[in-house]
Amino acid sequence: MKSLSRREFIKATAASTAAAAIGVSLIPGMEKSVFAGTTTWHKSVCRYCGVGCGVMVGVKDKKIVAVKGDKECPTNFGLLCVKAFYLNRINYAKTRLLHPLVRKNGKLQKASWDEAMDLVAKKFKKTIDENGPDSVAFYGSGQAYTEETYIANKLFKGCFGTNNVEGNPRLCMASAVGGYLTTFGGDEPGGSYTDIDKCDCFVLIGSNTAEAHPVVFERIAKRKAKNPNVKIIIIDPRKTPTNKIADLHLKCIPGYDLPILHAMARLLIKEGYADEDFIKNHVAFSDGKNPMNYEQFKQFIEEFTPENAAKTCGVTPSEIVEAAKLFGQAKTAMSMWTMGINQRIAGVWANNLIHNLHLLTGKIGVPGSDSFSLTGQPNACGGVREGGGLCHLLPGHRSVKKPAHREAVAKIWGISPDKIQPKPGLHTMAMFDGLAKGNVKCIWICTTNPAQSLPNLNKYLKGMEEQFMVVAEAYHPTMTTELADVVLPVAMWSEKEGVYGCTERRSQHLAKCVDPPGEAKWDGEALMMLARRLGYGDKFPFKGPEDTWNEYLTLTKGTDMDLTGMPYSRLKKVRGLQWPCPSEDHPGTEKRFVKGDPLFKGEGKINFYKKPNGRAIVFARPPKGPEEPTDAQYPFALTTGRILEHWHTGTMTMTVPELNRAVPKAYVEIHPDDAKRLGIANKDMVEIFSRRGKAQMEARVIDRPRKGTLFVPWHWREALINLVTTDAIDPGSKEPEYKVCAANLKKA
Numbered sequence: 001m002k003s004l005s006r007r008e009f010i011k012a013t014a015a016s017t018a019a020a021a022i023g024v025s026l027i028p029g030m031e032k033s034v035f036a037g038t039t040t041w042h043k044s045v046c047r048y049c050g051v052g053c054g055v056m057v058g059v060k061d062k063k064i065v066a067v068k069g070d071k072e073c074p075t076n077f078g079l080l081c082v083k084a085f086y087l088n089r090i091n092y093a094k095t096r097l098l099h100p101l102v103r104k105n106g107k108l109q110k111a112s113w114d115e116a117m118d119l120v121a122k123k124f125k126k127t128i129d130e131n132g133p134d135s136v137a138f139y140g141s142g143q144a145y146t147e148e149t150y151i152a153n154k155l156f157k158g159c160f161g162t163n164n165v166e167g168n169p170r171l172c173m174a175s176a177v178g179g180y181l182t183t184f185g186g187d188e189p190g191g192s193y194t195d196i197d198k199c200d201c202f203v204l205i206g207s208n209t210a211e212a213h214p215v216v217f218e219r220i221a222k223r224k225a226k227n228p229n230v231k232i233i234i235i236d237p238r239k240t241p242t243n244k245i246a247d248l249h250l251k252c253i254p255g256y257d258l259p260i261l262h263a264m265a266r267l268l269i270k271e272g273y274a275d276e277d278f279i280k281n282h283v284a285f286s287d288g289k290n291p292m293n294y295e296q297f298k299q300f301i302e303e304f305t306p307e308n309a310a311k312t313c314g315v316t317p318s319e320i321v322e323a324a325k326l327f328g329q330a331k332t333a334m335s336m337w338t339m340g341i342n343q344r345i346a347g348v349w350a351n352n353l354i355h356n357l358h359l360l361t362g363k364i365g366v367p368g369s370d371s372f373s374l375t376g377q378p379n380a381c382g383g384v385r386e387g388g389g390l391c392h393l394l395p396g397h398r399s400v401k402k403p404a405h406r407e408a409v410a411k412i413w414g415i416s417p418d419k420i421q422p423k424p425g426l427h428t429m430a431m432f433d434g435l436a437k438g439n440v441k442c443i444w445i446c447t448t449n450p451a452q453s454l455p456n457l458n459k460y461l462k463g464m465e466e467q468f469m470v471v472a473e474a475y476h477p478t479m480t481t482e483l484a485d486v487v488l489p490v491a492m493w494s495e496k497e498g499v500y501g502c503t504e505r506r507s508q509h510l511a512k513c514v515d516p517p518g519e520a521k522w523d524g525e526a527l528m529m530l531a532r533r534l535g536y537g538d539k540f541p542f543k544g545p546e547d548t549w550n551e552y553l554t555l556t557k558g559t560d561m562d563l564t565g566m567p568y569s570r571l572k573k574v575r576g577l578q579w580p581c582p583s584e585d586h587p588g589t590e591k592r593f594v595k596g597d598p599l600f601k602g603e604g605k606i607n608f609y610k611k612p613n614g615r616a617i618v619f620a621r622p623p624k625g626p627e628e629p630t631d632a633q634y635p636f637a638l639t640t641g642r643i644l645e646h647w648h649t650g651t652m653t654m655t656v657p658e659l660n661r662a663v664p665k666a667y668v669e670i671h672p673d674d675a676k677r678l679g680i681a682n683k684d685m686v687e688i689f690s691r692r693g694k695a696q697m698e699a700r701v702i703d704r705p706r707k708g709t710l711f712v713p714w715h716w717r718e719a720l721i722n723l724v725t726t727d728a729i730d731p732g733s734k735e736p737e738y739k740v741c742a743a744n745l746k747k748a
């Protein structure tokens with residue numbers, strides 16, 4: 001296949017509104033050359049972001065030779081972004097790990113599975129015997145398949161008796177979960193992608209949708225192209241490719257956007273855009289500790305005049321007025337947000353304030369309206385949020401703290417309820433702190449690369465090196481495998497089957513299309529090898545992912561996320577199903593809390609049945625800035641994030657030459673005025689430093705970030721920006737503030 005440079009690629013895809021999103025069929029002539037002679041096609045899902053695009057995987061001579069968008073899949077209708085287009089390459093990268101590695105005399109050396117697993121079992125057993133179950137831990141991922149997270153959860157929480165089970169969604173979606181739970185009483189959005197097609201006003205806040213969720217962006221762009229009256233408001237400290245479709249951009253100071261949301265809420269009420277009936281019937285108010293009434297809430301937000309809010313946020317009063325007007329006037333509205341909101345010490349509160357706008361105006365629960373959090377990873381919702389892969393959760397939206405929940409799970413797991421601890425385990429940052437301090441002595445890491453992705457790494461790398469670390473990985477070397485004691489080679493996407501649950505509560509089946517290379521095994525099998533060696537084999541009679549899934553389904557029966565109607569036999573035929581889906585003849589639920597949702601019992605328009613009185617809560621949260629404000633020594637607000645072509649730590653996308661060539665190395669975006677003042681020219685090497693560490697990369701002098709803000713895409717290990725970022729966490733969600741810290745830079 002001919003390879004495309006970034007320019008050629010953008011040219012080739014310019015036909016679509018968003019250059020970012022392409023359907024293979026959009027590139028004339030290409031389909032033929034790429035797909036000629038392909039024999040079989042398998043229905044699957046893209047393994048990258050939370051949009052959950054359906055793909056068809058082409059296999060010939062037992063090799064994945066092509067990937068195309070699945071035209072029948074309602075998440076993407078055949079469209080794919082550039083990363084997915086090259087998915088067929090990542091399985092065959094030179095860096096694939098083909099056999100286990102065990103550290104001997106300080107060096108990782110080739111070993112057999114038995115040798116590796118015997119060692120792992122010995123270490124886990126000894127550690128648990130000598131120090132108790134809380135001295136071991138599991139750290140998983142929103143990219144692991146649901147069945148894998150399920151097995152890990154059962155083994156660690158149910159058999160070992162430790163709640164030290166976490167996953168990278170803690171770094172990502174925890175604040176969104178906190179927001180949904182506090183406001184609505186239950187996790188995950190009520191709406192669906194179909195709302196986009198009926199929405200008149202989009203608020204994209206802290207989301208670079210064009211690069212991070214390109215196919216959703218494409219759908220929004222299409223909606224606007226067909227209906228020019230559709231308005232798009234962006235709230236982000238930078239201009240990004242998402243701005244291509246913006247009507248209004250509030251270029252806020254990183255970490256200071258809460259007052260914008262309060263000021264919008266105040267104006268919506270003042271200008272008569274509030275839905276007073278909706279408020280009367282479906283909304284309650286709270287200051288976070290005590291209930292309050294509508295009048296008290298109005299008094300609370302009275303100080304957030306546009307002028308007052310503008311003072312701290314770095315936007316103008318008229319921009320806030322305009323945003324409120326566009327939102328208020330529109331018949332329907334959707335807010336979408338991602339890490340610009342969640343990765344903040346005020347992450348949960350910011351989520352609450354977004355929900356406020358919808359609850360005050362009744363723009364929720366009707367077609368075209370929702371406060372719709374975009375999920376980062378493909379299975380953060382499915383495996384980790386629904387599957388209970390965090391330290392305080394159990395499968396089926398259950399909590400370790402509730403006796404009835406522990407009992408229900410213990411019954412299916414065939415263990416005594418006492419085995420599951422009632423106290424949450426260590427959250428992610430505490431877990432790695434535990435490794436650093438030596439309280440956690442043994443850890444199993446699966447489908448994540450924390451030695452590159454955790455914040456403030458100088459504090460955590462040594463612990464990862466010193467304690468016993470087992471890393472299940474598809475590639476070697478990665479920053480984490482390099483520190484491991486045992487590295488297990490695993491089957492990756494298309495080499496195993498399983499289920500992913502995407503942003504819109506849709507569970508989709510991923511096919512096994514080819515055998516894994518070398519000695520690579522399914523992650524679930526590797527975990528069960530440990531279980532058997534420690535005497536828990538009888539709890540894991542699973543022959544593979546399907547019977548694992550079946551057991552998990554029984555745990556969702558009767559919950560708000562009922563998946564009972566989704567056995568593999570059905571999922572293999574359909575393009576996913578949205579929960580609640582309580583029986584095999586149920587079509588799935590497009591909209592929660594309203595008629596058509598099988599759990600909706602009330603009368604009237606909507607019933608937030610996860611709250612005791614059926615009312616969602618509007619919160620009066622005080623404004624809260626970042627943990628580390630800028631000062632004379634560190635005058636820049638450093639924010640980190642993503643670009644279209646690369647995925648996180650780059651282990652996959654950087655093996656694809658086309659993606660690598662498009663953006664080959666790390667850089668920092670700096671505003672031209674700041675660069676000029678500091679005598680920094682485009683492409684100069686600079687050093688960025690904070691109180692915690694430093695990193696070197698090229699300067700990209702560009703009018704994208706607001707003055708005083710630096711933006712670094714964090715994908716490159718050679719320019720490890722997570723030595724610089726802060727590990728301050730939101731006290732509610734325990735999610736780190738990757739999006740803001742105080743930093744400075746100089747010519748390197």
Ligand SMILES: Nc1nc2c(c(=O)[nH]1)N[C@H]1C(S)=C(S)[C@@H](COP(=O)(O)OP(=O)(O)OC[C@H]3O[C@@H](n4cnc5c(=O)[nH]c(N)nc54)[C@H](O)[C@@H]3O)O[C@H]1N2
Nearest residue numbers: 049206207208212254255338339340376641642644647648
């Ligand atoms: N190409 C690609 N796509 C991905 C990923 C990837 O690695 N590569 N990863 C996936 C994952 S796991 C995730 S979590 C998502 C993340 O998706 P996004 O959150 O959309 O991406 P980010 O670039 O992390 O951050 C989004 C925006 O937040 C803005 N921001 C920073 N600080 C603030 C603030 O204080 N307030 C506001 N309002 N905005 C702020 C940044 O300027 C940035 O443009 O992407 C998913 N999709």
Ligand SMILES: Nc1nc2c(c(=O)[nH]1)N[C@H]1C(S)=C(S)[C@@H](COP(=O)(O)OP(=O)(O)OC[C@H]3O[C@@H](n4cnc5c(=O)[nH]c(N)nc54)[C@H](O)[C@@H]3O)O[C@H]1N2
Nearest residue numbers: 172447448449450453472473474492640648649651714738
């Ligand atoms: N500075 C900064 N840091 C951040 C963020 C940020 O915005 N700024 N964002 C945070 C967020 S939102 C996230 S989600 C995290 C993501 O951080 P990570 O999860 O650490 O990043 P990935 O590169 O996605 O790591 C996934 C790993 O799984 C491996 N892998 C692929 N397939 C399989 C498989 O089937 N099985 C197994 N066992 N392994 C497999 C890949 O090779 C890769 O090494 O990063 C966080 N870190």
Ligand code: SF4
Nearest residue numbers: 046048049053081084
């Ligand atoms: S938008 Fe996300 S799910 Fe869709 S093809 Fe791109 S990376 Fe994959």
Ligand SMILES: [Mo]
Nearest residue numbers: 171172376377
């Ligand atoms: Mo994420």
